[in-house]
Amino acid sequence: xxxxxxxxxxxxxxxxxxxxxxxxxxxxxxxxxxxxxxxxxxxxxxxxxxxxxxxxxxxxxxxxxxxxxxxxxxxxxxxxxxxxxxxxxxxxxxxxxxxxxxxxxxxxxxxxxxxxxxxxxxxxxxxxxxxxxxxxxxxxxxxxxxxxxxxxxxxxxxxxxxxxxxxxxxxxxxxxxxxxxxxxxxxxxxxxxxxxxxxxxxxxxxxxxxxxxxxxxxxxxxxxxxxxxxxxxxxxxxxxxxxxxxxxxxxxxxxxx
Amino acid sequence: xxxxxxxxxxxxxxxxxxxxxxxxxxxxxxxxxxxxxxxxxxxxxxxxxxxxxxxxxxxxxxxxxxxxxxxxxxxxxxxxxxxxxxxxxxxxxxxxxxxxxxxxxxxxxxxxxxxxxxxxxxxxxxxxxxxxxxxxxxxxxxxxxxxxxxxxxxxxxxxxxxxxxxxxxxxxxxxxxxxxxxxxxxxxxxxxxxxxxxxxxxxxxxxxxxxxxxxxxxxxxxxxxxxxxxxxxxxxxxxxxxxxxxxxxxxxxxxxxxxxxxxxxxxxxxxxxxxxxxxx
Numbered sequence: 001x002x003x004x005x006x007x008x009x010x011x012x013x014x015x016x017x018x019x020x021x022x023x024x025x026x027x028x029x030x031x032x033x034x035x036x037x038x039x040x041x042x043x044x045x046x047x048x049x050x051x052x053x054x055x056x057x058x059x060x061x062x063x064x065x066x067x068x069x070x071x072x073x074x075x076x077x078x079x080x081x082x083x084x085x086x087x088x089x090x091x092x093x094x095x096x097x098x099x100x101x102x103x104x105x106x107x108x109x110x111x112x113x114x115x116x117x118x119x120x121x122x123x124x125x126x127x128x129x130x131x132x133x134x135x136x137x138x139x140x141x142x143x144x145x146x147x148x149x150x151x152x153x154x155x156x157x158x159x160x161x162x163x164x165x166x167x168x169x170x171x172x173x174x175x176x177x178x179x180x181x182x183x184x185x186x187x188x189x190x191x192x193x194x195x196x197x198x199x200x201x202x203x204x205x206x207x208x209x210x211x212x213x214x215x216x217x218x219x220x221x222x223x224x225x226x227x228x229x230x231x232x233x234x235x236x237x238x239x240x241x242x243x244x245x246x247x248x249x250x251x252x253x254x255x256x257x
Numbered sequence: 258x259x260x261x262x263x264x265x266x267x268x269x270x271x272x273x274x275x276x277x278x279x280x281x282x283x284x285x286x287x288x289x290x291x292x293x294x295x296x297x298x299x300x301x302x303x304x305x306x307x308x309x310x311x312x313x314x315x316x317x318x319x320x321x322x323x324x325x326x327x328x329x330x331x332x333x334x335x336x337x338x339x340x341x342x343x344x345x346x347x348x349x350x351x352x353x354x355x356x357x358x359x360x361x362x363x364x365x366x367x368x369x370x371x372x373x374x375x376x377x378x379x380x381x382x383x384x385x386x387x388x389x390x391x392x393x394x395x396x397x398x399x400x401x402x403x404x405x406x407x408x409x410x411x412x413x414x415x416x417x418x419x420x421x422x423x424x425x426x427x428x429x430x431x432x433x434x435x436x437x438x439x440x441x442x443x444x445x446x447x448x449x450x451x452x453x454x455x456x457x458x459x460x461x462x463x464x465x466x467x468x469x470x471x472x473x474x475x476x477x478x479x480x481x482x483x484x485x486x487x488x489x490x491x492x493x494x495x496x497x498x499x500x501x502x503x504x505x506x507x508x509x510x511x512x513x514x515x516x517x518x519x520x521x522x523x524x525x526x527x528x529x530x531x532x533x534x535x536x537x
Contacts, residue, residue, distance in 0.1 A: 031402070044400065047402050052402075056401045058400065058401055059399060059400055059401060060398060060405050061398055062396075062399050065399065067408075072409065075409050075413070079412075099435065114431065122421075125423075125427070126424045129429065143501075149488070150489075152484075156482060163474065164478075174450070181434065181435045183432040183435055184536055186436075186437065188444070191445065195453065195462060198467055216437070257490060
C-alpha cells in the first residue's frame with residue numbers, strides 16, 4: 001500500500017498562504033501574506049493596502065504616539081461604540097419594546113435576559129457600563145482636544161462635528177436609559193424630559209415630539225427604541241465618517257505642544 | 258541629466274536671485290525662480306546651442322535610449338534616434354517640427370486604426386527649469402504599522418478586559434417594573450444630566466433646562482471661531498484654558514453634587530452620613 005505523505009503543519013500553512021484564495025483576500029503588503037518582510041516598504045504597504053488606510057496614513061507623527069498626548073480617548077470612544085453596537089444587536093434578539101397596560105413585555109424581556117439568556121446578564125452589563133464609559137470617554141476626548149489646541153485651523157469644523165457627536169452620544173445614552181422600563185428608567189426619563197416642557201414657544205410640541213404623548217408612556221418606549229437602535233446610530237455613523245475623514249484631510253493629529 | 262548641467266545665464270541668475278531675496282521670498286523658492294529665469298535668458302541668447310543641446314535632457318532621463326544612439330549623433334546633425342529622444346526634440350525644440358493641425362471635429366466616435374496596439378504610452382518631458390522642488394515638512398514620523406496600530410490594539414484590549422471584568426462582578430441595576438403612579442424619592446436623571454438637574458435648584462426651569470444647555474452647546478461649537486489665537490502652547494492660551502477649565506470644573510462639581518449630595522426630596526445629604534442616593 002502506497003504511503004500517503006501528509007504535509008506537515010508548516011507546509012500546509014505555506015500552501016494555504018500561497019493559494020489564490022488567500023492572496024485574493026490579503027493584498028500585497030499585508031502582514032498575513034507570505035513574504036511579508038519587516039521593511040519600511042512593507043510596513044507602509046501594510047497600512048496602504050488595507051481598509052485601515054481610510055483611518056490612518058502610512059506614517060504618523062511620533063509625538064502622537066505618546067500616551068499622554070491623546071490618552072487614546074478618541075480611539076477608545078470609537079471602540080466602545082463598536083462594543084455597544086455588537087452587544088446591542090445581541091440584546092435586540094431578546095427584547096421587545098412593548099409595555100401595554102396588561103403587562104410590560106419590555107421589562108419581562110429584561111428579566112429573561114438576566115436570568116434565562118445565555119450570557120445575557122454579562123452582555124447587558126457590558127452594554128450598560130460601556131455606555132456610561134462612552135459618555136465619559138467622549139467628554140474627556142473633548143477636553144483633551146481643547147487642551148492640546150487641536151481645534152485650531154484647519155481643524156475648526158472637525159471640532160464642531162465632535163460637538164455634534166457628543167450630543168448624539170448623550171442622546172443615544174439617554175434613549176437607551178428608558179428601555180429597561182423599570183422604575184429607574186421611567187422616572188429618570190420623566191425628570192430629564194420635563195425640561196423640554198419649558199422650551200420657549202414650542203413647549204407642548206417639543207414634549208409631544210419627544211414622548212409621543214403628554215407623559216412617558218408605552219408610545220415613548222417604542223419611539224425611543226427606534227431612536228436608540230436605528231435612527232441615532234445611523235446619524236452618529238454618518239458624522240463619525242466625516243469626523244475621521246476630516247482628521248486625515250486636516251493633516252492627521254495636531255502638532256506637539 | 259542633473260539640473261546643474263543646464264547652461265544658464267549667470268548674470269540673470271544673480272540679478273533675479275537678489276531681486277527675489279529683496280522681496281523677502283523664501284531662499285529655496287527664490288533660487289528656483291532665478292534658475293528658471295537664467296535658463297530662459299541663456300536660451301534666448303543662444304538659440305542654436307540650445308537646439309543642439311536639446312536631445313541631451315532626454316538622453317539623461319533615459320540612459321538606455323542614449324546608449325541605443327551612441328556617438329552617432331554628431332553635434333551638427335541629430336541622428337535618427339529612438340522615439341524617446343525624438344519626443345524630446347519635439348517638446349524641447351518645437352521649431353524644428355512642422356506644425357500639425359488637428360482635424361475638425363466630426364461628432365463621430367473615432368475608429369481605431371487598423372493594427373493599432375490596444376495600449377499606448379505617453380511620454381512627456383518636463384524641461385528641468387520647470388521643476389520646482391516642493392518639499393513638505395515631514396517632521397518626525399513613524400510607521401502606522403506597527404507602532405500606532407499596536408498601541409491602539411492594546412488600548413482596546415485593556416478597555417475591553419476592564420469592561421468584561423467589571424461587568425462580571427457588578428450588575429447593572431434593574432428595579433421593579435415601571436409604575437407611573439409611584440414616584441421614587443428622589444427621582445434623578447441619568448448622571449450626565451444631573452448637573453442640569455442641580456441647576457434647576459437655583460434657576461427657573463427655562464434658564465436651567467433650555468437656555469444654559471443651549472448656550473453651552475452653541476458656545477462649545479463656536480469655540481474655534483471665537484478663539485483665533487493660532488498658538489497651541491499652553492503658555493500662550495492662558496485665557497482660553499482658564500475659561501474652559503472653569504466651565505469643565507463647574508459642570509463636574511454640579512454633576513457630583515447632583516449625584517452624591519442630593520437625597521430624598523432632592524435635599525442636601527452628606528453621602529458618608531445619610532448614604533448615597535445615586536444609581537447608574
